[in-house]
Amino acid sequence: MKRLAVMFSGGxxxxxxxxxxAAAGEYxxxxxxxxxxxxxxxxxxxxxxxxxDCYVFPKSxxxxxxxxxxxxxxxFERYGVELIFLAGYxxxxxxxxxxxxPRAIVNIHPALLPKFGGKGMYGxxxxxxxxxxxxKKSGATVHYSDLGIDTGEIILQRSLDVLPDDTPESLQQRIxxxxxxxxxxxxxxxxxxx
Numbered sequence: 008m009k010r011l012a013v014m015f016s017g018g019x020x021x022x023x024x025x026x027x028x029a030a031a032g033e034y035x036x037x038x039x040x041x042x043x044x045x046x047x048x049x050x051x052x053x054x055x056x057x058x059x060d061c062y063v064f065p066k067s068x069x070x071x072x073x074x075x076x077x078x079x080x081x082x083f084e085r086y087g088v089e090l091i092f093l094a095g096y097x098x099x100x101x102x103x104x105x106x107x108x109p110r111a112i113v114n115i116h117p118a119l120l121p122k123f124g125g126k127g128m129y130g131x132x133x134x135x136x137x138x139x140x141x142x143k144k145s146g147a148t149v150h151y152s153d154l155g156i157d158t159g160e161i162i163l164q165r166s167l168d169v170l171p172d173d174t175p176e177s178l179q180q181r182i183x184x185x186x187x188x189x190x191x192x193x194x195x196x197x198x199x200x201x
Contacts, residue, residue, distance in 0.1 A: 010089045041059050123136050147182055
């Protein structure tokens, strides 16, 4: 059974999908620790309810992102973490984590990469850009995280039709519920087999 860590910054709905998937035995992994970059993130409550140890590392507590990542790395090593899921984590990870966990840090992005990725492309920004570009399809991508932003190798991708009356909010909700949450659990199942 793989030992997983989940990193988040907000409501933690992707985190909850992974918690529920583990509880239902949908993948051969156990979430042993969670990390939040935001002390007000609702994901912290989700961790408490699931009995998962959770640590908060706000950017403001550290002199540099590398220093924060080294602190996170110490936690991961203490818990024997083997696989890391970025589930709505808004921080940009640095070399210390990638050196220790090559091809073991996984991100979910709410668009069909390589389109609509990169700096500033998160949350509603992505869905606004998709609609503004007149895209007929959108979806979500699970990919390996690397030193670029949304540039890592794609693991899984799934799409749905962008409806003529979609707003950024309605598109975001449909992608979250219909694609993002199940795709993340499917990726966990695939990666926990490796």
